[in-house]
Amino acid sequence: MKDEASAPSADHRQAPINAALDRGQKLGLYRTMVRIRRFEERSLRAYQAKKIGGFLHLYIGQEAVAAGCCSLMGKNDHVITAYRDHGHAIAVGMELPPLMAELYGKVTGCSKGKGGSMHFFDPARNYWGGHGIVGGQIPLGTGLAYALKYRGLKGAVMAFMGDGAVNQGAVHEAYNLAALWELPIVFVIENNGYSMGTSQQRSSAGELAKRAEGYDMPWGQCNGHDVYEVRATMDKFLTLARERSRPSTVEIDTYRYRGHSVADPDNTYRTKGEIEEYRRTKDPLQVFQTALRAEGVLDDALTESIDAEARAESDHAADFAEASPFPTVADIQQDVYWETDNPAERKSQGRLFFN
Amino acid sequence: MPLITYREAIRHALAEELTRDPNVVVMGEEVAQFNGAYKVTEGLLEKFGPKRIVDTPISEAGFIGLGLGASMLGIRPVMELMFWSFYSVAFDQVLNNAANVRYMSGGQINCPIVIRGPANGGTNVGATHSHTPENVLASHPGVKVVVPSTAYDAKGLLKSAIRDNDPVMFLENTILYGDKGEVPAEEYLIPLGLADVKRAGTDLTIVTYGRPVILSLAAAEVLQKEHNLSVEIVDLRSIRPLDIDTVLASVRKTHRVLVVEEQKPFCGVGAQLTYMIQHEAFDDLDGPIARLCTIDAPAIYSPPVEAEQLPNARRIIEAALATVAGSQ
Structure with missing residues (x-):
C-alpha cells in the first residue's frame, strides 16, 4: 500500500479531460460506480440464494476502472473485456434488469439466458463482451480496431484483460499485430494483483505493462482507485489511438474485494487485513465521494439518494429477473446460425442440426 | 467451357x-x-x-x-x-x-x-x-x-x-x-448443403467428399469394367449443412453403401453418416454399411506407405467388392 491518501491528486482532477466535466457529468460518473457496486452486491445475494448458476466474478473494488474508461467513449469507440464483465456492461449504459435476468438464466436476459455472467454483450452500445477464456478476447478486440481502421472510422478500442492474461500467447500475438499494423487500440490491464489465487509475484516476470516495449508500443501505468486518474491516463492513450492510430498498453492497478469468483473461498492467498486496508484507504467509491464533497458536488442528502436509488434499481432488476420466464427447450437451437434464425433469407440447404 | x-x-x-x-x-x-x-x-x-x-x-x-x-x-x-x-x-x-x-x-x-x-x-x-x-x-x-x-x-x-x-x-x-x-466463364453460386451425384449407378452407393471423390470415380471405372459393378458416387461437398436427402435417395436406389473418407475412423464424418443412414433408411439396406477410412494412426511419413494409409483407388475397389459381397 503506497499511500493513505483518500483524496485524488489535484493534478488528475485538473487534467483537461476532468476539468471539462460539469456537475451533472461528475454525478453521472459517481452514480455509475455506485450502481455497479449495488448491482454486484445484489447479484451476490441472489447467488447465495441459489438463483444464479455457474460462476459469478464480482467487480466490487474495481468500479473506477470501468466507469472511468467507458466514460471516455465516443461514437466510434469500442469495448471488449473478459469474464469479469458486469462493471463494463453497466458503464457502457446497459440497463440493470436484462443484466440481472441474464444471471438468473432468463429469456429476458441480455443474451436471452444463453451466455450467463461471463458473456454480456451489447453491440448497439459498442460492447463486444464478455469472454470466458483468459486472453481469448484480445485478438478479437484487435480485430475490432482493424475494422475501424479499414473503414476509415476515427475511434479506438479498449481491450480489457486481467493481470493473469498477459501470460497468454494470444495476447502477445495481438500486441504484435496491433503494433505492426498500427491499429487504434488501448490494451488495458486491470491489475487486481491476483490471477485467480496466484499473486502477480508468483505468476509474472517483470512489469506487466512494460512488456509493450518489446513491441515498440507506448505504455503507461496508473492507479485504479481514483476515477480522475483513470480518465486522465486513458484519455492520453485513447487520443493516441484515435488521432494517430497508435496502439498502447495501460496497466491500471486495482483491487477486488471478493474472491476470483464467488466459489473462491479467498483465504489461501491473501489476508483479510490486506482487503480491509485497501477498503479503508483506497475504496474507489469513497475516494471519489470525498473528492466530490470537497468540490461541493455531493452532500449527505445527495449521496444518500444516489445510493438508495442504486439499491432500489438493483432490487427492481432482481424482481424483474425473478418474474421473467426461463428460455424454453425449443430456444436452445435458436441463435446458433444466422441462417436458421433468418429462414426467409436462407441460401444454404441441407441439415444444420443433428440428433 | x-x-x-x-x-x-x-x-x-x-x-x-x-x-x-x-x-x-x-x-x-x-x-x-x-x-x-x-x-x-x-x-x-x-x-x-x-x-x-x-x-x-x-x-x-x-x-x-x-x-x-x-x-x-x-x-x-x-x-x-x-x-x-x-x-x-x-x-x-x-x-x-x-x-x-x-x-x-x-x-x-x-x-x-x-x-x-x-x-x-x-x-x-x-x-x-x-x-x-x-x-x-x-x-x-x-x-x-x-x-x-x-x-x-x-x-x-x-x-x-x-x-x-x-x-x-x-x-x-x-x-x-x-x-x-x-468452369463456366459466367458467374454462378453453389449453395452450401447441396450434395452432388458425381456418377450415377445402380449397385452400390459410395458416399464421399473431397479428394476421395476423385479416387472413387477412378475406382468406379474399374469396378464397372472389370467387375460389372455399377457404382453411384455421392459427393457431399458440404459436411455441415449436410444434404442427407441426396444420400438417402441414392441408398434407396442401390441398397448398399460404402462411405469413403480421408478421416481417421473414430468419430469421423462417416460415423455420423452411418448412423443417419441406418436410422433413416434401415429397411432399404441389403447389408451393413461399410466404411473406408485412413488407417488409424498418425500420418506416416514414408511416401509409398502413406499412399496406402489413405484411401486410394485400389483400397476403394477392394472395399467396394467386399461391401457388395458382404450383402449378398
Missing part, C-alpha cells in the same frame, strides 16, 4: 468477391507478396492492393482472432491457413469464439468469416501437417464446413461461403490444386 485448375477456381472466386464487395479482405501467411504458399492468391495483391490482400505474421491465434473481431464489425475476412493443420494453435479463436459468439450474445453478433486452406494427407509431410479436421469442426454447432472436390465446386462454394453470414470453414486439398476442370 474454360478448363481451369482447382487453384485458379478458388482464386477466381476470391477475385470476384473482392470486386463485388469492398468489405471482403484476404488475409494470411504469404498470401500477398509471396503470391500464396500454394499460389492460390497469386496476382491478387497486384490487382487489389495491400489493403485488401494482407500478409500476416506466423501467428494463427492472433490473426484468426483478429479476422473474427473484424467480422463482428462488418468486415468479411477470408483467412488463409497455410495448412488447416495449423488450426490447432488457433483452436480457441476458431471453435470457442467463431462458433460461440453468436450464441452467447443471444444472436446479437454475426461472424461472417471464411477460414480456408488445405486439409489433407498424402504429401509426405508427417503427422503434424496432415490433419483433416472436418469432423472436429463440424461437431461445433455455429460453424459450417465445406470440402470441395472439383474446380467447379470449389469456385461456386467459396463464393457462397464468402457471402454467408455465418462462419464457414473451407477445406481444400493440396493434391487437387493442380487438377483441371470445366
Whole structure:
C-alpha cells in the first residue's frame, strides 16, 4: 500500500479531460460506480440464494476502472473485456434488469439466458463482451480496431484483460499485430494483483505493462482507485489511438474485494487485513465521494439518494429477473446460425442440426 | 467451357468477391507478396492492393482472432491457413469464439468469416501437417464446413461461403490444386448443403467428399469394367449443412453403401453418416454399411506407405467388392 491518501491528486482532477466535466457529468460518473457496486452486491445475494448458476466474478473494488474508461467513449469507440464483465456492461449504459435476468438464466436476459455472467454483450452500445477464456478476447478486440481502421472510422478500442492474461500467447500475438499494423487500440490491464489465487509475484516476470516495449508500443501505468486518474491516463492513450492510430498498453492497478469468483473461498492467498486496508484507504467509491464533497458536488442528502436509488434499481432488476420466464427447450437451437434464425433469407440447404 | 485448375477456381472466386464487395479482405501467411504458399492468391495483391490482400505474421491465434473481431464489425475476412493443420494453435479463436459468439450474445453478433486452406494427407509431410479436421469442426454447432472436390465446386462454394453470414470453414486439398476442370466463364453460386451425384449407378452407393471423390470415380471405372459393378458416387461437398436427402435417395436406389473418407475412423464424418443412414433408411439396406477410412494412426511419413494409409483407388475397389459381397 503506497499511500493513505483518500483524496485524488489535484493534478488528475485538473487534467483537461476532468476539468471539462460539469456537475451533472461528475454525478453521472459517481452514480455509475455506485450502481455497479449495488448491482454486484445484489447479484451476490441472489447467488447465495441459489438463483444464479455457474460462476459469478464480482467487480466490487474495481468500479473506477470501468466507469472511468467507458466514460471516455465516443461514437466510434469500442469495448471488449473478459469474464469479469458486469462493471463494463453497466458503464457502457446497459440497463440493470436484462443484466440481472441474464444471471438468473432468463429469456429476458441480455443474451436471452444463453451466455450467463461471463458473456454480456451489447453491440448497439459498442460492447463486444464478455469472454470466458483468459486472453481469448484480445485478438478479437484487435480485430475490432482493424475494422475501424479499414473503414476509415476515427475511434479506438479498449481491450480489457486481467493481470493473469498477459501470460497468454494470444495476447502477445495481438500486441504484435496491433503494433505492426498500427491499429487504434488501448490494451488495458486491470491489475487486481491476483490471477485467480496466484499473486502477480508468483505468476509474472517483470512489469506487466512494460512488456509493450518489446513491441515498440507506448505504455503507461496508473492507479485504479481514483476515477480522475483513470480518465486522465486513458484519455492520453485513447487520443493516441484515435488521432494517430497508435496502439498502447495501460496497466491500471486495482483491487477486488471478493474472491476470483464467488466459489473462491479467498483465504489461501491473501489476508483479510490486506482487503480491509485497501477498503479503508483506497475504496474507489469513497475516494471519489470525498473528492466530490470537497468540490461541493455531493452532500449527505445527495449521496444518500444516489445510493438508495442504486439499491432500489438493483432490487427492481432482481424482481424483474425473478418474474421473467426461463428460455424454453425449443430456444436452445435458436441463435446458433444466422441462417436458421433468418429462414426467409436462407441460401444454404441441407441439415444444420443433428440428433 | 474454360478448363481451369482447382487453384485458379478458388482464386477466381476470391477475385470476384473482392470486386463485388469492398468489405471482403484476404488475409494470411504469404498470401500477398509471396503470391500464396500454394499460389492460390497469386496476382491478387497486384490487382487489389495491400489493403485488401494482407500478409500476416506466423501467428494463427492472433490473426484468426483478429479476422473474427473484424467480422463482428462488418468486415468479411477470408483467412488463409497455410495448412488447416495449423488450426490447432488457433483452436480457441476458431471453435470457442467463431462458433460461440453468436450464441452467447443471444444472436446479437454475426461472424461472417471464411477460414480456408488445405486439409489433407498424402504429401509426405508427417503427422503434424496432415490433419483433416472436418469432423472436429463440424461437431461445433455455429460453424459450417465445406470440402470441395472439383474446380467447379470449389469456385461456386467459396463464393457462397464468402457471402454467408455465418462462419464457414473451407477445406481444400493440396493434391487437387493442380487438377483441371470445366468452369463456366459466367458467374454462378453453389449453395452450401447441396450434395452432388458425381456418377450415377445402380449397385452400390459410395458416399464421399473431397479428394476421395476423385479416387472413387477412378475406382468406379474399374469396378464397372472389370467387375460389372455399377457404382453411384455421392459427393457431399458440404459436411455441415449436410444434404442427407441426396444420400438417402441414392441408398434407396442401390441398397448398399460404402462411405469413403480421408478421416481417421473414430468419430469421423462417416460415423455420423452411418448412423443417419441406418436410422433413416434401415429397411432399404441389403447389408451393413461399410466404411473406408485412413488407417488409424498418425500420418506416416514414408511416401509409398502413406499412399496406402489413405484411401486410394485400389483400397476403394477392394472395399467396394467386399461391401457388395458382404450383402449378398
